[in-house]
Amino acid sequence: MVSRNEKHTDVVIVGFGWVGAIMARELTQAGLNVVALERGPRRDTWPEGAYPSSIDELTHNTRHALFLQPSQSTVTVRHRDSDVAAPYRQLAAFLPGTGVGGAGLHWSGCHWRISPVELRLRSHYEERYGKDFIPQDMTIQDWGVSYEELEPHFAFAESVFGTSGQAYKVNGKIVGDGNPFDADRSTPFPLPAMKNTYSAELYSKAAAECGYHPFRIPSANASQAYTNPYGCQMGACTFCGFCSGYACYNYSKASPNVNILPALERESRFELRVECDVLKVETDSSGKKATGVIYRTSKGEEVRQTADIVILASFAYNNPYLLLLSGIGQPYDPKTGEGTVGRNFVYQNESGVTLFFGQDKFTNPFIGAGGNGVAIDDFNADNFDHGPLGFVGGAPIWVNQAGSKPISSATVPKGTPQWGAHWKKAVKDSFQHTISIHAHGTNMAFRDCYLSLDPTYSDTAGRPLLRITFNWHDNDVKMIRYVTDRMADIGRAMKPESMSVETKEFGEEFDLRHYQTTHIAGGAIMGTSPKDSVVNRYLQHWDVSNLFVIGSSAFPQGIGYNPTGIVAALAYWSAKAIRERYLKSPGPMVQA
Amino acid sequence: MKLRLLPVLAGAICVVQSSGAYAADADLIKRGAYVAVLGDCEACHTAHDGKSLAGGLALQSPLGAIYSTNITPDRDTGIGTWSYEDFARLMRRGIRKDGSSVYPAMPYPSYSKMTDEDLQALYAYLTQGVAPVSLKNRAPDIPWLLSARWPLAIWRLLFAPSPAPPLPSAPHDDTSDALVERGRYLVEGPGHCGSCHTPRNFVLAEKVQTAADGPKYLSGGFIVDNWVAPSLRSDDAGGLVGWTPEDIVAFLKTGRNRHGATFGAMNGVITHSTSLTDDHDLAAIAAFLKTLGPPPGVSVQAFHYDDTVSRQLFAGKMPSEGARIYVDRCAACHRTDGHGYPGVFPPLAGNPVLQGPDATSAAHIILSGGRLPGVAAAPSSLVMGSYRDVLDNQQIADLVTFLGQSWGNHGAAMTASQVAKIRQATTDEKKPVGE
Incomplete structure (x- = not known):
């Protein structure tokens, strides 16, 4: 029961990660009053990132200090419609963030753009490989927005994040040894690329010897001290290696908390309320207009916040979850293919190779940064001929030495006993002498992978849990096996003593029990038609025009890169449309 | 009776607001707000998590804590009844409206050098540009024998400079x-x-x-x-x-x-x-x-x-x-x-x-x-x-x-x-x- 109404505001934002912070900044600048609601606690560099307690692996990595505990809320998961979904009771495969900063506080810092062809994936594949190339049950589609339209927003987001990198082409001119597959840029990176670790140097050399095109990963770990356009400051990264899963103690990893919030908090039109869990979005009797949200405070009080504009900016699958709970839009039905909410749920499709060197070769894996490293894009996007290969998608391949922590990084060669004296000796022999290479691949959208409300399990507020129906498909296994073979070629060129390869087998099912990635996407996708998407090209809901749903939930299918770069660019793109068009004439910005 | 007077008062306010004098006052108040910034009144006269300029901040002295005072225009607990002359006497000589001396934590030896122009603006701001807050001043935590105010008068006579003749106006050009x-x-x-x-x-x-x-x-x-x-x-x-x-x-x-x-x-x-x-x-x-x-x-x-x-x-x-x-x-x-x-x-x-x-x-x-x-x-x-x-x-x-x-x-x-x-x-x- 709603016990209290808060004063009406112009904009209410659900979730305070990157999207929430960007939208709050942009819309307060446009003169609007903004209330942001964050379900988790307030967090900042101090005390969450206070050195030395911040670099505690047991607290952060093992016990997941910055993440949403399943006891608070969780999802259920199954492989197929005929299964009964079971709750995700222990955080493992993916880690939903919570608290101020969201995933932007605990991320690693790989800050990419996107390959232009991925934004029009279906059209591109149909044009190059013919209409029959895409399997029947693969529901991939175009995003409805082009790289050229997003380019200024990528550039501005990089200036806000203090991104370190080496450009390849700026305004059509080749300017340096960046990624030759990169699309044209309007500006160089705001900071020079980070220094390479020894492992990345070895990888870079071997990849070039194999005929590929190594480049340094664009990183939102600052290579130098930096002041962004908002006046917010960063310190230079020290390669301490405590990025993913941690709040950076050094102000070096870009986060909403470091790069936007200090400026936003000086803004009288902005209010951030923490520990406010949004239960639903309310609409008027026509169902065409959002009137605000209802949220539950940490004391269990239910509060109504009305607003002229509602922005969903929560963790990937929570955006579609809120739409499902609020009854906004038609839930997706995999049998008929009708409905859009929950459609095209995707993940990331990864594999890895670990190289073990002799005792005389020290790779110092404890040095690192989340966004640091060298990658090749020769097998990402459509940078290689898929015709004879028969699959859609690809993967960047990288040495991204993010810093080995003592507990989780006990890597040993295959065949080593899993405990006892032999295991201990292998850990000791390996720790200083290993290099890991990873493929960070695409996961295509399929008709039978989707989100819906669980019929069995509910949370403490009585809401049904979100149910994920997801499994691997042959297309993605084919892709990752092909890319893994290329990765192993490079690994062999680095001349290790031994090498272990982790890849996927045909028929292998999605395994929730070990960490893969938190790069979850889809479920409230953007597109060109309300028949197959939830939001239009401006991230505006097709039916409820004062509702914007922004984040990786809008990806129509998986991408090769990490998601944060395009998520930030989409937020700035949407904010620009709201500021320049929607506010002048509220209503749908694209006619269905 | 009071209620019946209200419309008359309201009328009077309207007259003041529509006259040119009010605009000049607003300008003076604005300048006074800036003088308050230059003098950093806020630093001492606002307690941690307290209302602006309502005092109560503990200032540690070797004898014990003293507390800054309420300088909002509240008539009972602040300076709402102070005339400009009362205010200027405090700022220049360290003597309060009741005749007692302030602790030297109040830097009146410095403030005594301020121009009349600035002090008048500051007075206008503190009495008209600040919201009144009712908060009683707190007595110092100094043992009673040492908390007597009369030695402060001697201190003032001995160590505080005689007030400098106020400058006609503060220099403000670019040479x-x-x-x-x-x-x-x-x-x-x-x-x-x-x-x-x-x-x-x-x-x-x-x-x-x-x-x-x-x-x-x-x-x-x-x-x-x-x-x-x-x-x-x-x-x-x-x-x-x-x-x-x-x-x-x-x-x-x-x-x-x-x-x-x-x-x-x-x-x-x-x-x-x-x-x-x-x-x-x-x-x-x-x-x-x-x-x-x-x-x-x-x-x-x-x-x-x-x-x-x-x-x-x-x-x-x-x-x-x-x-x-x-x-x-x-x-x-x-x-x-x-x-x-x-x-x-x-x-x-x-x-x-x-x-x-x-x-x-x-x-x-x-x-x-x-x-x-x-x-x-x-x-x-x-x-x-x-x-x-x-x-x-x-x-x-x-x-x-x-x-x-x-x-x-x-x-x-x-x-x-x-x-x-x-x-x-x-x-x-x-x-x-x-x-």
């Missing part, structure tokens, strides 16, 4: 002489910089009041809340010899510059006063400070960097236990070469705090941490955490001694017993000390 004179006015008058930065004598009077009185003026050394106020003169014992006027302006405007960052008692000054001061006045303050030569017998040599320690640390050689602690705990931000990341993480090589004869501030920051105030021109409130529970007294002494003797610094060494005293005196500060 370099005028800039220095404007700066002198701001520093010696409303800015009351000498309150902390001029050494005090045994009865807590500032030894000198103006630059004209001699080189002790703003020569530093006074300890406020376990922070050593550094010299603002051109010396290298914690002074500003290596600072350009632009460095001074950047520091006052943002709380940080290429040489260092604000901490401790200065944070409030940056937040409530200098970050809100206009650029012309900041330039004037800088121009004036740069006219102050070194105090007698103090080196004027600018800091000279010595890379011996930097090379040792880079090679993994630890010249001392303090060096080892430094590499473990400090070098990530301040770097083994001591250069830090200027503007973000303060350099320690050449940092004024580490050159003077008293390293209290360095030990205090290590114990309590620090939080840079976020201000309009630099919103990031960067934090150094507290090492109170991480390092013991001997370790902090070793560390401070290492800092004072490395990279060309010529600061004081410190002993564990000195650290113990500072630890004791600052015992509650486990959160980084901010505004």
Whole structure:
């Protein structure tokens, strides 16, 4: 029961990660009053990132200090419609963030753009490989927005994040040894690329010897001290290696908390309320207009916040979850293919190779940064001929030495006993002498992978849990096996003593029990038609025009890169449309 | 009866509002608000989490805490019944409306130099531009025998200067002489910089009041809340010899510059006063400070960097236990070469705090941490955490001694017993000390 109404505001934002912070900044600048609601606690560099307690692996990595505990809320998961979904009771495969900063506080810092062809994936594949190339049950589609339209927003987001990198082409001119597959840029990176670790140097050399095109990963770990356009400051990264899963103690990893919030908090039109869990979005009797949200405070009080504009900016699958709970839009039905909410749920499709060197070769894996490293894009996007290969998608391949922590990084060669004296000796022999290479691949959208409300399990507020129906498909296994073979070629060129390869087998099912990635996407996708998407090209809901749903939930299918770069660019793109068009004439910005 | 009068009053207000006089008043109030910024009234007269200018902030004196007073226009508890003459008498002579003397924590010896014009504007602001808050003034925590106010009158007669004849108007144009004179006015008058930065004598009077009185003026050394106020003169014992006027302006405007960052008692000054001061006045303050030569017998040599320690640390050689602690705990931000990341993480090589004869501030920051105030021109409130529970007294002494003797610094060494005293005196500060 709603016990209290808060004063009406112009904009209410659900979730305070990157999207929430960007939208709050942009819309307060446009003169609007903004209330942001964050379900988790307030967090900042101090005390969450206070050195030395911040670099505690047991607290952060093992016990997941910055993440949403399943006891608070969780999802259920199954492989197929005929299964009964079971709750995700222990955080493992993916880690939903919570608290101020969201995933932007605990991320690693790989800050990419996107390959232009991925934004029009279906059209591109149909044009190059013919209409029959895409399997029947693969529901991939175009995003409805082009790289050229997003380019200024990528550039501005990089200036806000203090991104370190080496450009390849700026305004059509080749300017340096960046990624030759990169699309044209309007500006160089705001900071020079980070220094390479020894492992990345070895990888870079071997990849070039194999005929590929190594480049340094664009990183939102600052290579130098930096002041962004908002006046917010960063310190230079020290390669301490405590990025993913941690709040950076050094102000070096870009986060909403470091790069936007200090400026936003000086803004009288902005209010951030923490520990406010949004239960639903309310609409008027026509169902065409959002009137605000209802949220539950940490004391269990239910509060109504009305607003002229509602922005969903929560963790990937929570955006579609809120739409499902609020009854906004038609839930997706995999049998008929009708409905859009929950459609095209995707993940990331990864594999890895670990190289073990002799005792005389020290790779110092404890040095690192989340966004640091060298990658090749020769097998990402459509940078290689898929015709004879028969699959859609690809993967960047990288040495991204993010810093080995003592507990989780006990890597040993295959065949080593899993405990006892032999295991201990292998850990000791390996720790200083290993290099890991990873493929960070695409996961295509399929008709039978989707989100819906669980019929069995509910949370403490009585809401049904979100149910994920997801499994691997042959297309993605084919892709990752092909890319893994290329990765192993490079690994062999680095001349290790031994090498272990982790890849996927045909028929292998999605395994929730070990960490893969938190790069979850889809479920409230953007597109060109309300028949197959939830939001239009401006991230505006097709039916409820004062509702914007922004984040990786809008990806129509998986991408090769990490998601944060395009998520930030989409937020700035949407904010620009709201500021320049929607506010002048509220209503749908694209006619269905 | 009262109710019936209301419409009449309302009518009267309308008349005032529609007249030209009201517009002039609004302008005066606005100027007064700026004078309040220059005088940093907020820093002392607003309690932590208290209402603006309603007083109640504890100011530690050697005799016990005294509490700042309510200067909002509340008629019962504030200054709502004060005339301009009452107000001017307090500001110039330290005598309250009831005839008693104020504690010298109120820097009326400085305020006495303010122009009538500025005082009138300030009065207009405090009585008409500030919301009245009902909050009773709190009696000082000073033992009754010592809390008598009459000795303050003697103190006032002995040590407070006779009020300077107010200047007809404060200089405010762009010639370099005028800039220095404007700066002198701001520093010696409303800015009351000498309150902390001029050494005090045994009865807590500032030894000198103006630059004209001699080189002790703003020569530093006074300890406020376990922070050593550094010299603002051109010396290298914690002074500003290596600072350009632009460095001074950047520091006052943002709380940080290429040489260092604000901490401790200065944070409030940056937040409530200098970050809100206009650029012309900041330039004037800088121009004036740069006219102050070194105090007698103090080196004027600018800091000279010595890379011996930097090379040792880079090679993994630890010249001392303090060096080892430094590499473990400090070098990530301040770097083994001591250069830090200027503007973000303060350099320690050449940092004024580490050159003077008293390293209290360095030990205090290590114990309590620090939080840079976020201000309009630099919103990031960067934090150094507290090492109170991480390092013991001997370790902090070793560390401070290492800092004072490395990279060309010529600061004081410190002993564990000195650290113990500072630890004791600052015992509650486990959160980084901010505004």
